[in-house]
Amino acid sequence: MEARVGVVVEGGQRALNSAAVHGGVVDAGARKFLHQHHSHNHNKQQSFSPQSQIGTVQQLLAGGIAGAFSKTCTAPLARLTILFQVQGMHSDVTALSKASIWHEASRIVHEEGFRAFWKGNLVTIAHRLPYSSVNFYAYERYKSLLQSILGVEKQRGSATADLVVHFVGGGLSGITAASATYPLDLVRTRLAAQRNTTYYKGIGHAFHTICREEGVFGLYKGLGATLLGVGPSIAISFSVYESLRSLWQSQRPSDSTVVVSLACGSLSGIASSTATFPLDLVRRRMQLEGAGGRQRVYTTGLFGTFGHIIRNEGLRGLYRGILPEYYKVVPSVGIVFMTYETLKILLSSVPASC
Numbered sequence: 001m002e003a004r005v006g007v008v009v010e011g012g013q014r015a016l017n018s019a020a021v022h023g024g025v026v027d028a029g030a031r032k033f034l035h036q037h038h039s040h041n042h043n044k045q046q047s048f049s050p051q052s053q054i055g056t057v058q059q060l061l062a063g064g065i066a067g068a069f070s071k072t073c074t075a076p077l078a079r080l081t082i083l084f085q086v087q088g089m090h091s092d093v094t095a096l097s098k099a100s101i102w103h104e105a106s107r108i109v110h111e112e113g114f115r116a117f118w119k120g121n122l123v124t125i126a127h128r129l130p131y132s133s134v135n136f137y138a139y140e141r142y143k144s145l146l147q148s149i150l151g152v153e154k155q156r157g158s159a160t161a162d163l164v165v166h167f168v169g170g171g172l173s174g175i176t177a178a179s180a181t182y183p184l185d186l187v188r189t190r191l192a193a194q195r196n197t198t199y200y201k202g203i204g205h206a207f208h209t210i211c212r213e214e215g216v217f218g219l220y221k222g223l224g225a226t227l228l229g230v231g232p233s234i235a236i237s238f239s240v241y242e243s244l245r246s247l248w249q250s251q252r253p254s255d256s257t258v259v260v261s262l263a264c265g266s267l268s269g270i271a272s273s274t275a276t277f278p279l280d281l282v283r284r285r286m287q288l289e290g291a292g293g294r295q296r297v298y299t300t301g302l303f304g305t306f307g308h309i310i311r312n313e314g315l316r317g318l319y320r321g322i323l324p325e326y327y328k329v330v331p332s333v334g335i336v337f338m339t340y341e342t343l344k345i346l347l348s349s350v351p352a353s354c
Helices: 025-048 056-073 075-085 101-112 114-118 121-150 159-193 203-214 216-220 223-228 230-251 257-287 301-313 315-319 322-327 329-347
Strands: none
Touching: 056 075, 056 121, 056 329, 075 101, 075 114, 075 121, 075 159, 075 257, 075 322, 101 114, 121 159, 121 203, 159 203, 159 216, 159 223, 159 230, 159 257, 203 216, 223 230, 223 257, 223 301, 230 257, 257 301, 257 315, 257 322, 257 329, 301 315, 322 329
16 A cells, blocks of 8 residues: 655654555555664664754654655656556456556656656645654554553563554554545545546645535545555564564674665565555545546445455456556665655754754
């Protein structure tokens, strides 16, 4: 699923899943990569470079900007993913077998222009800061509540209790942030899914039109599929990452931590996205239900939508568009890392406010 790269830090320790609710290929990998890299460097920063540390607000800002910049760079692939995901809604299934990334990319250039690859990207950028902020604030609140319930403060060093706090707290904060900012995600999908005909003329027009034609609840179509993917996304990403990292370090202990984190983060993201991609596809299609006055296709809810897709398009239909999603992995993780590290250096001179 399309996830959001976030930076959630408390006392220098990274939350395991700061933005897991939309943790797809790219963001799950980037999240784990930044988590491991930050944890590895924290002690060195304390001993050798105190000025390189930045406050919570700066880390939140750096993470948000890094994520937004990464998404802007990979926006063409993101739009191709969305277009492939929703193709089966109003298209003849037999014609879909001819679709290819190169064919669709060529169509966009010739019919819509090169700039069309970035349709909906402005909403994605606008989504970053509020999502990261809500996620961070909610995580801190949930973490404090869970620590008091489990009595973690009284038993420092309990790895199991600490893991439960981060895992559950991260999941709940992801759900909260996704729910609070979901309308922006829906508008992004509708703008990006537009082809030759422009029904929504911009962010404001899309919000106004959806509320007028579908009601306020129209802004939350597909939310159930998003929330349903939170647990599996976190569990798969974390378990695959930790297993691969442990295996790698046991076989090649002298390898660079950066290389290990980048590779394991990318692979864990691929595993997580492969498992949860069907939910993401269903979410996209439900987001487009009734868009532009078109007739509804899926009228039987979340699981009914799964059944409809399988009957009409087969199991392969649930993975339509996953290839361009895979192609975003390494470049996105690399861009997030480089941007975050650069911003961290620039912001280290700014006094921490938290």
